[in-house]
Amino acid sequence: MADEFVQAFIETGWMLGIATFFSIAVGVPLGVFLFVTSEGMFWQNRIVQSIAGTTINIIRSLPYIILLVLLIPLAKALLGTSTGPTAASVSLVFAGIPFYARLVESALREVDRGVIEAAESCGASPWRIIWDVLLPEAKSGMIAGLTVTVISLLGYSAMAGMIGGGGIGDLAIRYGYHRFQQEVMIATVIILIIVVQLIQSVGDRLSKKANKMNVT
Amino acid sequence: MADEFVQAFIETGWMLGIATFFSIAVGVPLGVFLFVTSEGMFWQNRIVQSIAGTTINIIRSLPYIILLVLLIPLAKALLGTSTGPTAASVSLVFAGIPFYARLVESALREVDRGVIEAAESCGASPWRIIWDVLLPEAKSGMIAGLTVTVISLLGYSAMAGMIGGGGIGDLAIRYGYHRFQQEVMIATVIILIIVVQLIQSVGDRLSKKANKMNVT
Amino acid sequence: DGEAKGETNQTITIGATAGPYSDQLKEGIAPILKEKGIKLNIIEFHDYIQPNNALEEGDIDANLFQNRLYLSNFNEHQGTKLTALFAVPTAPIAMYSKRHQSLDDLEPGMTISLPNDTVNLARSLNMLESYGWLTVDPNVNPITASEKDVIDNPYHLKLNPLEAAATPRSLEDADFAFVNGNYAIASGLKLTEAVDVEQTSEDFLIYLTVREGEEDEPFVQALKEAYESEEFYTYTLEHSQGYVLPPYQQEQEAKK
Amino acid sequence: MIEVRQVTKRYGNVLALDDVSVTIERGDIFGMIGYSGAGKSTLLRCLNGLEQPTSGEVIIDGIDITKVSKRALRQIRQKIGMIFQHFHLIQTKTVYQNVAFSMKVAGKSTAEIAERVPELLHLVGLSDRANHYPAQLSGGQKQRVGIARALANNPDILLCDEATSALDPTTTASILQLLKKINEELDITIILITHEMEVVQTICHRVAVMEDGKIVEEGDVYHIFASPEQPLTKQFVDTVHSLTLPPRLLEERTGDILQLTFRGDDAEQAIISKAATRFAVDLNILHGQITYIQDRALGTLIVELLGEPKERKRASAWLTERTNRLEVLGYAS
């Protein structure tokens, strides 16, 4: 059983790692895009904005189980296999990106307009403003959002068992739920709690560090 | 079949309604609590804060399916039944509260310290500051967070079918997925998309209205 | 698809649902194959569709979770070409109750939990119909019948389809609950305490399934030999009490 | 009475307040001036407990507010109004609601609030903006909301952190007038940080000069303006009494250049004209300034003394006797 825990742990780490990576790599640009095309911002564009928003909403509207199933062909096409943790991470990626993009968007909304204007008044290009003003200023909120995202993805990853994804959550479901083995359930839940505590406290620390409003 | 859609729609509405209600009713105070007991705030208390934070993390660390199962006894105790949409909403409530509490907490972190200080300098009591400063100032961010929460809960509610919760997502899974009725799948997905679009646009509008930084 | 199968037949990848069938593979079959130098790689699914898709796609070599009726229905709808090879020891579905001792306790308005997956829901409805408690539309495929297809419910029974693993958990709540054998055993219910046990027909036995055309592959033979072995029979007697035995094991039983 | 005793405040390795002690009497208008970064805001924030000193005591009416319970501190704060350097208005409340907020805090009834808020807004000239949000206001308008808010509860003590720095001169004058009035009529103690020496001159009774976290000079305003001791104080006073002659003038002049400083009643004497009649000299006023601080004149004149050397000398001596200070900036060439 210890072996299985180790393996499950590795599988979870793998799935979360991939999903987190893409959530950041795609979710951040998408969130920025949603923000900078919104009303009053430099790339204001109602049509493009609502297309992006709607696409996100469409993906967001699919319950994770359905998303998992719908994306099997994609996983197959991309990876050559439709089962296993890597295949499961395809759907986690798709769940994570729009979720995180929305949180990035809200974090950006909290950036002081005056600071953006100050950058504009220097003649800064939109890219420069995004890179040097929006992202740093929203970083603290974005990290807090990432914490929420990763923990949610951890929860979703438990369902990856539907397509043989494995992982800690799956272990809990297979043994604790399907086999009524309370001890496994408890053990996995304890592991999950520790992992979540870890994610949360690392997230809190980084978020606080990124916030320069209350430095001393 | 139309009947079933109507019923599923009502079930979803019912589950989401209950879950949203409690997410706000408990999640907001909890988020506020997390914030005001954090470092530098008026009820700063490291121990109490970390107990609350850990409790939230524990609930957050349970994958929704496990939460659903674990809470069956509670549903039974509270409602006298462990199946059906109302019973399913018990776990949605438990999923929604800590999720939303975290988002409320991040929204509160964006409130300008200076404004809180100004209220403190008037001699305002913590309650007064919470009620008249923190909540209004963070309202816009909190609404954006609620939008994310409700859409996530909608996704979770699809799994409520596990304990006979019903709802649109369950319809999609049972008929569209298990019984290969593509039309049902498509129809439910379209309904879900519309519902999500609606939630998002109402959320966006309210959030924007609550933000008085860019009024004209 | 040769890769998954393993060119040297050293590894067999097999998909199974979490529970008795993956357990019997892991604990009963894998050790036997290991002696022959074959590694059995078990992937656990908790779903009834993905294992077939994975098999069709070549991600796995075989799967073990379904009966023949379900498979033919699946092949028909999904256009897959999968074939059922041989049955394995199968846990029968049964009706349990914490409140009632016999079928005679029937009263109008009682609630009954049933597994919500296609096959087991149909099986449960089938049993209810056999008690004369309700009537299912004769025009629907008996293998995909759902609670919506009940055309006559004279006792106004409340049918409550739940996720299969949730049915034993609903016993506190419902008057009767249909519980799949595997979940009954896992959750500590005894088949002998059931109000009624399904007279499992051959159609409802769980079959080892492979892709069409691979019936004679060496790995299939290896699996078949393992299942038919004496060792596995002993395992079955020890670990799978109350299971419905497949024909080859019934022979072994007869021999004893 | 406010007594600050040996207060020190440290931020990391920045010593914002360095052993500051100062006493402010009830009914005083107390000015605080000093370089940017000297610690003025920090000291002010210690006075209502927004900043907890690293060490030292802040005693208000006999109570050390660094030690009292939070509840007691809140009670005390309700009687201390504060105007912030950066306004700190509640963004999601209208002008009206922002002002009403501090009254609600003090437990005022809705009726009272409905009566007083329009009055306050009228006082600061924002009656027509009652329903605007802070984001819709100009800088000065925001500051005036802050002023109205601070005055709402008729505080005993008013802390002003550059309360008029965003206001035009006319509005500033009227706000100062208002402060002076409430100080006189209601005996409110006002502590006022400012960068404008005119503000100090116009309404302060006493003034403290801060530098590097320390109070380097403190005293009666007239005294500080008339005889600043510290170089920093001199600098600041000079900014209002700056009598730098354009170099061109000094070059072109043919007579002696004298700088005369008058204090108090000297200023009201006809010294210039008397000197002109008494001696055979002409006195040409090149530059000068006479101001009244707390109703007492304080003046500086730069005059050119024209005439025969002998007469000039006599006049000079005569003037030296009769003025507070006479400095020769240049002799006739």
Added chain:
Amino acid sequence: MIEVRQVTKRYGNVLALDDVSVTIERGDIFGMIGYSGAGKSTLLRCLNGLEQPTSGEVIIDGIDITKVSKRALRQIRQKIGMIFQHFHLIQTKTVYQNVAFSMKVAGKSTAEIAERVPELLHLVGLSDRANHYPAQLSGGQKQRVGIARALANNPDILLCDEATSALDPTTTASILQLLKKINEELDITIILITHEMEVVQTICHRVAVMEDGKIVEEGDVYHIFASPEQPLTKQFVDTVHSLTLPPRLLEERTGDILQLTFRGDDAEQAIISKAATRFAVDLNILHGQITYIQDRALGTLIVELLGEPKERKRASAWLTERTNRLEVLGYAS
């Protein structure tokens, strides 16, 4: 050259700018004064396109910036520095990085940045704060970072929205000196909103007075100070040349009270002493102020004229001829 042509800006039902036209020449230091809420910040923000006018044109060096492409506008903005009323520093960047940011925007190399930023920080007296974050700075320190940032790219035009309002008099003076210097040496056009008339007086060449979204008076600073036409302008000028005598003085006086205004070279004449020698009168200077605006003297004196009625009359007449303006505030009782 900057030309604002019939610019109107409307926020909802607030008319922030009402058909404003004004021309600012290259190399000018142009002051803008006016009540709080008059529209000064809005007008300034129109000059670099931060605010899009509801109607009208803003032409900078021949280009109407309300019409150009975003890219072109960015190019133009790199040559326009702006100091904000509320600083608007990037909270997550240090002082150094905030200043470096605007140089990076203009495509300056790292080496150039590493050389110039410390130079700029030294100029504004913040060398020791290079690695502090804005939240660690006092109000005036933040403002100085804003100033350094605006100057970083050697702009052609510098827009200052109350750039010195949070600064102490000494720092203000040194910043003004700095502005004057860069204006003279580099021919930078500076547009400057201020509430401090001394600032206008010290460095501006021209000044515009705004009221209710309109420019009500505009002209050469000396001219505006010497002969303000609009009541608002008079008010503002009076705040620096305010010669209100304490009532006590007026009551106690026995002679005529005259207010004399000198302009230009009058001020340099020995009028007071000449009058005293020429007529049998004594002239007692009660109040007065002489300032030099753009090296020309502008003075006001309130004198008490003592002597026989007849002599007083003659002296009065003589003085009237020789001064710019003579006003009798009170006759001998």
